[in-house]
Amino acid sequence: MVGKNMKVVIVEDEVMIARRIKGFCEQILQEKLDAIIHFIDLCDAEDYLAANPIDLLLLDLNLNNHNGFDLLKKASAQAFHTIVISANTDKAIEAFEYGVLDFVAKPFSLDRLATALNRVSENKDLNIKTKFLAVKTQGSIRLLKLEDIVYIKAARQYSEVFLIDGSIALHDKNLERLLTILPNNFRRVHRSYAVSLNYVNAINRFPGTKYELELSNGQSIPLSRNNYNDIMNEL
Amino acid sequence: MAMVRTVSNLLLVSCLLLLLSLSLRANSLEATVEEVYFKIGDNESWKQPTLVHQDWRKRSVNNLPADKGTYWARIHINITGSQNNHEAQQALYLSVLGAYEVYWNGYYLARNGVVGTQTESEVPGHIYKVVAIPNELWTHGSHIISLRISNFNSPKQLREKYFNVFVGPLDEVNREFYSANLLPLFILGALIIVGLYFLQVYLVTLKQASVIIFSVLCFTISLLLIAETWKIYFGYTYDWHYVRLVIIELLTLAIAVLLPTFFIFNFKMKFKLAWLTASGLVVLSSYFLSHGYDVKSANLLSASFLISILIVSAALINKKQGASLLLCALIAITVFSIIFPFSFHDKYFVPSFTLFIGFVLNSLTLQMKQTQVERDQATLTSAHLEIALLRKNIQPHFVLNTLTSIEQWIDESPKTAIKFIHALAAEFRVLNTISNEKQICLQQEIALCESHIEIMSYRKDKTFVLKAINIDPNQWIPPAIVHTLLENALSHNNYIECEVVFTLEQIKDPDKGITTLLLNSPIQRNRKPTQGTGTGFKYICARLKESYGDNWRFENEELNDTWIAKVTIPLKT
Numbered sequence: 124m125v126g127k128n129m130k131v132v133i134v135e136d137e138v139m140i141a142r143r144i145k146g147f148c149e150q151i152l153q154e155k156l157d158a159i160i161h162f163i164d165l166c167d168a169e170d171y172l173a174a175n176p177i178d179l180l181l182l183d184l185n186l187n188n189h190n191g192f193d194l195l196k197k198a199s200a201q202a203f204h205t206i207v208i209s210a211n212t213d214k215a216i217e218a219f220e221y222g223v224l225d226f227v228a229k230p231f232s233l234d235r236l237a238t239a240l241n242r243v244s245e246n247k248d249l250n251i252k253t254k255f256l257a258v259k260t261q262g263s264i265r266l267l268k269l270e271d272i273v274y275i276k277a278a279r280q281y282s283e284v285f286l287i288d289g290s291i292a293l294h295d296k297n298l299e300r301l302l303t304i305l306p307n308n309f310r311r312v313h314r315s316y317a318v319s320l321n322y323v324n325a326i327n328r329f330p331g332t333k334y335e336l337e338l339s340n341g342q343s344i345p346l347s348r349n350n351y352n353d354i355m356n357e358l
Numbered sequence: 359m360a361m362v363r364t365v366s367n368l369l370l371v372s373c374l375l376l377l378l379s380l381s382l383r384a385n386s387l388e389a390t391v392e393e394v395y396f397k398i399g400d401n402e403s404w405k406q407p408t409l410v411h412q413d414w415r416k417r418s419v420n421n422l423p424a425d426k427g428t429y430w431a432r433i434h435i436n437i438t439g440s441q442n443n444h445e446a447q448q449a450l451y452l453s454v455l456g457a458y459e460v461y462w463n464g465y466y467l468a469r470n471g472v473v474g475t476q477t478e479s480e481v482p483g484h485i486y487k488v489v490a491i492p493n494e495l496w497t498h499g500s501h502i503i504s505l506r507i508s509n510f511n512s513p514k515q516l517r518e519k520y521f522n523v524f525v526g527p528l529d530e531v532n533r534e535f536y537s538a539n540l541l542p543l544f545i546l547g548a549l550i551i552v553g554l555y556f557l558q559v560y561l562v563t564l565k566q567a568s569v570i571i572f573s574v575l576c577f578t579i580s581l582l583l584i585a586e587t588w589k590i591y592f593g594y595t596y597d598w599h600y601v602r603l604v605i606i607e608l609l610t611l612a613i614a615v616l617l618p619t620f621f622i623f624n625f626k627m628k629f630k631l632a633w634l635t636a637s638g639l640v641v642l643s644s645y646f647l648s649h650g651y652d653v654k655s656a657n658l659l660s661a662s663f664l665i666s667i668l669i670v671s672a673a674l675i676n677k678k679q680g681a682s683l684l685l686c687a688l689i690a691i692t693v694f695s696i697i698f699p700f701s702f703h704d705k706y707f708v709p710s711f712t713l714f715i716g717f718v719l720n721s722l723t724l725q726m727k728q729t730q731v732e733r734d735q736a737t738l739t740s741a742h743l744e745i746a747l748l749r750k751n752i753q754p755h756f757v758l759n760t761l762t763s764i765e766q767w768i769d770e771s772p773k774t775a776i777k778f779i780h781a782l783a784a785e786f787r788v789l790n791t792i793s794n795e796k797q798i799c800l801q802q803e804i805a806l807c808e809s810h811i812e813i814m815s816y817r818k819d820k821t822f823v824l825k826a827i828n829i830d831p832n833q834w835i836p837p838a839i840v841h842t843l844l845e846n847a848l849s850h851n852n853y854i855e856c857e858v859v860f861t862l863e864q865i866k867d868p869d870k871g872i873t874t875l876l877l878n879s880p881i882q883r884n885r886k887p888t889q890g891t892g893t894g895f896k897y898i899c900a901r902l903k904e905s906y907g908d909n910w911r912f913e914n915e916e917l918n919d920t921w922i923a924k925v926t927i928p929l930k931t
Contacts, residue, residue: 140762
């Protein structure tokens with residue numbers, strides 16, 4: 124998906140900075156860029172995001188004294204990736220906790236923005252600081268603690284998040300995008316499954332090289348042959 | 359515990375001493391002054407105890423000779439009790455306005471000054487005299503003490519009234535005198551030091567009316583003490599007695615006026631003039647309405663205490679610090695002075711007043727502490743405001759965003775980038791000159807605002823304009839007031855038009871001595887209500903309060919599509 128026809132939204136209240144971000148994006152992504160739209164106003168951006176699917180949001184945290192974190196929480200619950208571009212470097216850690224892909228400090232160079240944009244297509248970064256997954260539930264945003272998540276199952280373009288208390292939450296990001304922002308203890312174990320290694324009790328082998336993972340909540344999920352060695356080594 | 363023990367020991371010792379003195383007295387001879395007679399004229403034979411004195415006048419109030427001249431007085435005393443082997447030396451205490459010779463049963467005993475037949479030949483006597491009575495004359499029964507007196511130097515006001523005499527053991531007469539007056543001497547020293555201290559406090563640090571009034575009050579009481587005790591420590595001839603009484607009276611009047619005045623200023627009372635007039639009237643009427651020196655003094659002080667109680671009560675109602683303690687002390691001292699009007703003035707006035715001064719001292723010290731705390735607070739606030747002013751424009755968020763914009767201008771149009779950098783430098787330069795000022799002139803403020811909106815024009819790639827109407831460039835204003843308002847307007851609006859005009863107008867009201875600055879900003883709101891107006895407005899209010907106390911107003915309102923901010927401050931200053 125990444126690499127072709129990217130739709131990018133910039134939310135930035137300073138015209139000159141927005142122009143710079145836009146120019147850099149065009150240079151970096153070139154023909155991969157499908158559309159790039161700039162919003163000054165947070166509300167306009169929210170309206171647009173609610174109606175139009177995009178791939179990447181480039182967000183300033185301090186917009187005309189509005190708190191960009193409100194938008195950030197909503198954004199991180201959605202399907203697209205978010206990169207924060209802000210002068211408020213003191214907010215970087217907090218932003219990462221909400222599962223942003225990267226935090227670019229102002230002023231920024233072309234190379235720095237390129238690194239950030241490349242992370243959209245990279246598979247994994249070892250230094251992920253996400254602590255919550257934001258999910259939309261009945262119109263509001265619920266923050267799930269990562270340590271409560273047992274495993275995640277792909278459900279078409281969404282993901283089902285299975286929690287230790289037995290409940291299930293639906294996340295708008297697909298499994299691949301979720302894995303990009305989740306830390307290293309979350310592993311792909313199957314085409315449709317990712318698991319938190321903290322909750323794996325044992326690997327069960329069945330006839331015909333079929334594998335299953337036995338989890339501490341009593342459930343079992345399939346483990347594909349391709350991932351067997353990797354998981355075996357980890358445990 | 360130790361305290362209680364000390365007190366009980368003291369009580370025990372005093373009881374024993376009292377019993378002892380009573381038992382001694384029961385065993386010795388005691389004299390009582392029975393009658394005093396006098397006759398105008400001069401005759402050597404009038405000293406004889408056998409003289410028949412039918413035509414002599416009996417001494418009563420105001421009936422001593424009204425004219426200057428020579429007269430004789432006969433004092434009848436009766437000595438009772440039983441003879442004792444260790445009879446104490448007895449003495450005669452005399453305080454008479456004149457020069458006189460003293461005879462005991464016709465025998466010459468002593469003289470005070472030289473009795474004369476006219477003003478020139480008289481040598482005035484000491485105001486009082488203690489005459490030791492030889493033991494052989496001190497016998498059971500009636501005795502006649504004769505005085506030959508000339509009063510050529512006596513003041514008219516006292517001539518008919520003043521005549522004091524009593525008889526007692528010499529030791530006791532002396533002891534009563536000196537021990538009773540040792541305490542006032544200590545107090546005198548303390549009062550002078552306290553008075554000097556507060557005088558210095560007033561001159562050097564705390565220019566408050568209450569401080570200097572308190573200092574003057576201490577000195578006045580010291581002078582009163584000196585005047586009161588002068589008789590004993592230094593003495594004077596009888597012709598000075600009236601002068602001393604007048605001095606005492608005037609000093610008492612001064613104290614009676616100063617005391618309520620001190621409270622009025624100390625508690626920073628509202629309606630000062632009304633309070634001052636009322637207390638002045640009360641004290642002065644008690645001065646003019648009462649007669650006799652002791653009565654006048656007693657009434658003056660009572661009136662002063664009563665009006666002071668009113669003032670301190672009003673202060674207490676207004677919850678002034680330290681009022682309750684002072685009120686208790688005042689009520690106690692007043693009740694005491696009403697119950698014992700004369701002995702109060704003679705014996706208890708100075709000690710109780712000193713105690714009272716202690717309370718006042720405490721109250722003043724608390725106030726000084728309060729003032730110090732307020733002053734420190736104000737200094738701290740000023741320091742905070744200075745930092746807040748600097749932070750506005752060197753806060754990382756502002757600088758980093760500005761730098762990012764400059765980068766873009768360097769790529770797009772290096773010439774504009776340079777202008778942008780110059781605008782930024784101009785703002786920093788103005789900030790540098792004003793950052794430690796509490797007030798700047800409006801011209802500087804506008805220069806600051808212009809460089810700020812120029813920076814914002816480059817950042818937002820729009821044209822922001824500040825139009826100044828009727829501006830007096832020399833009007834004083836705390837720094838960055840208009841700047842903060844502009845900043846507020848710029849950060850809470852999303853201006854879409856290419857040109858946005860802000861207007862700053864000054865309206866003067868010379869009659870009231872005030873001026874109003876009006877800043878009109880167009881509104882093009884974000885759809886969401888914005889946050890963060892708090893710190894800017896807090897800065898403005900804190901700055902105005904720092905410069906003008908309560909003498910300012912700051913209002914803002916939205917009218918149609920304009921946000922109007924109004925700052926009203928004193929004209930020029």
